[in-house]
Amino acid sequence: QGTRDHPPAYTALRDRLLAAVVTCFKRHGAAAIDTPVLELRETLMGKYGEEAKLIYELQDQGGELLALRYDLTVPFARYLAMNKITNMKRYHIAKVYRRDNPATTRGRYREFYQCDFDIAGQFDPMIPDAECLKIVHEILSDLQLGDFLIKVNDRRILNGIFAVCGIPESKFVTACCTVDKLDKVPWEEVRGEMVGEKGLSPEAADHIGEYVQLHGGLELIERLLQDPKLSQNKLAKEGLGDMKLLFEYLTLFGITGKISFDLSLARGLDYYTGVIFEAVLLQQENEHVEEPVSVGSVAGGGRYDGLVGMFDPKGRKVPCVGVSIGIERIFSILEQRMKASGEKVRTTETQVLVATPHKHLLAARLKLISELWGAGIKAEMLYKKDPKLLKQLQYCEDTGIPLAAIVGEQELTDGVVKLRDVATRVEVRM
């Protein structure tokens, strides 16, 4: 349940999509690493907040207690700490596992690919963070998925807001989770949950509401930096200062047109400590709607400066920032688009079928195909002793093989091959 086999057409399209992502990661100088699917259970515990219940555990068959990795970020942090690496730019593309309620039509599975790019190391503020956003911008532009928007916020700004609204620090995380729902439900509902379930005062909730419904760009950052309350809060001031720097760098990259400083963005995971971001696709223009509507998140990430330290015996911190590309969601979109267009993906790359026009020529086919393979040519033949020529040409048409190399008695005598263009039926002897 919630997993699936990937047939050839799927795999071919997926490989094309992953290649585009890898090309971008390599363009930015990242190295690839790989970590086991299995992690010690204790490694995963206490890293995912309420989501921890979705971790797959292995049966205790003697030896270590194991679990399947939930994401690629925690294994990366463990990898850095275990190997005492303080400086690394890496990508990792692999499957992760979540015992979630699958929603397969929306591309949500229990086993799915993640494509992560992260920068670890102590650097000057916001330079690696800006590069992560640039990467999201490049990938979503390259894939031509339609219009998109990258929402940016900072955990320090959110915590600052909670503080100035009088929320006790112990409730920051839960308040964060509630705010995070603002992209799916209206403010009134979020406010209801805050006052009801979460037990915040109506005044505090209203006060939070004034902030978290704001979104904009550099001018909003400037305005909040002047905000009499927020500007008094150390965390918020730091966050806003860095956000201003980030926007400066993004301006130099020329991508602020698709970036929105959005105070409602909170993101669920425990481990974020600074900048957070999420990219959403906007409804296509040809769907004739007044305002562009989000059709779901396709990338997300943020800064997690404390995670590596959790795995280091001496608690030594390695600041990190990273991005995860939501390849499954993107794949669903490309797949639907392909179905709609009726385009067919070739699942093999075979260039030529070695064929014979009559019986008793298996030896000739085997010799010729062996020669072609030796020359690096992608070649197939039917696994029949005496296949009919029509069947062989039909196989070319079915599977998209463009050429047939035909050897009959005459060709053998003359020492030639008849090369046939399957589509045009033009034949040349060579």
Add this chain to the structure above:
Amino acid sequence: QGTRDHPPAYTALRDRLLAAVVTCFKRHGAAAIDTPVLELRETLMGKYGEEAKLIYELQDQGGELLALRYDLTVPFARYLAMNKITNMKRYHIAKVYRRDNPATTRGRYREFYQCDFDIAGQFDPMIPDAECLKIVHEILSDLQLGDFLIKVNDRRILNGIFAVCGIPESKFVTACCTVDKLDKVPWEEVRGEMVGEKGLSPEAADHIGEYVQLHGGLELIERLLQDPKLSQNKLAKEGLGDMKLLFEYLTLFGITGKISFDLSLARGLDYYTGVIFEAVLLQQENEHVEEPVSVGSVAGGGRYDGLVGMFDPKGRKVPCVGVSIGIERIFSILEQRMKASGEKVRTTETQVLVATPHKHLLAARLKLISELWGAGIKAEMLYKKDPKLLKQLQYCEDTGIPLAAIVGEQELTDGVVKLRDVATRVEVRM
């Protein structure tokens, strides 16, 4: 235990190796599929004989009872049966899981890659089987691993031998397992196990010994086809007839020089029904030994005509033959060779570092690198506001970046970039 992180240098070398294998699989017209790491436990039960105890099981957290896949063959057979596919040539490269005693120095892990190529379908005898052997020959030749030998046998021939030696059919499988040890221990020891543990008569054991110590080529096949006892056994006769055909095809492929019909080859897994084979590397000539000694299996496979039927509600059979490339063993060899030669693998592909010779030029670097990325050039910069030029050039040398694009005040004024060849220190303004 028995798993490992793959650091960048490993991953880069592995990706190169896998690319070579995929190139060969695609040259033979295979399509790629992917299946989940998780399988239903019942899918894996009864397919691996005594090895079943090595299967990793997941904890029962509600829902289906799951296990981690043990190989890629059983999932492939399940895939064919579930989707009612009767005809397919596919490859699959993915990790599999075995709770084995790890022997990591010999490349044996609990999580490791398998690279499988299989041909499913009802075809004329031995044509797909010959292609599998051709693929092993191509890959081992391409990778230049040194001299190798591909041993070939047939389960039907082995079973025929056991039958004519008076072994009851119920003991075929266990006799098979014992014979399989002949590549590691001398015949006397194998004989001892047969007569002792397995309870065969000394006469039967001696009789088996006469057969299973034979190896050769076409002339041996011909001799056994004339063998007064074997030629009376239906299974053995079928197997020997097909073996003869196989050698004819391999002769046309020009690869019999590295193929040995070896009656001691048995292979452990339950599901093989016909041809079986295994490739071993031979000790290098420069090690001055009289006779080439096997240093371990690097590929193996065979025919399994009954496995798909086990997953079909109506038991419909789909004959299959396939090969698995032992990529981990091959990797260990390449890695040792690389260490010995002192060759360093580059872990990134960065072409140019964007650098500045003095302070206050971060904006210039960000603008230039953005332009380079936009042009598809792999570029990096240091994440410092004001890095020293020496540090930047040192980074190029450490990571193998061949070029530095340097912008200073003068270059900005002139609208040029100074491009420096890191190795030669030659600079051009452009």
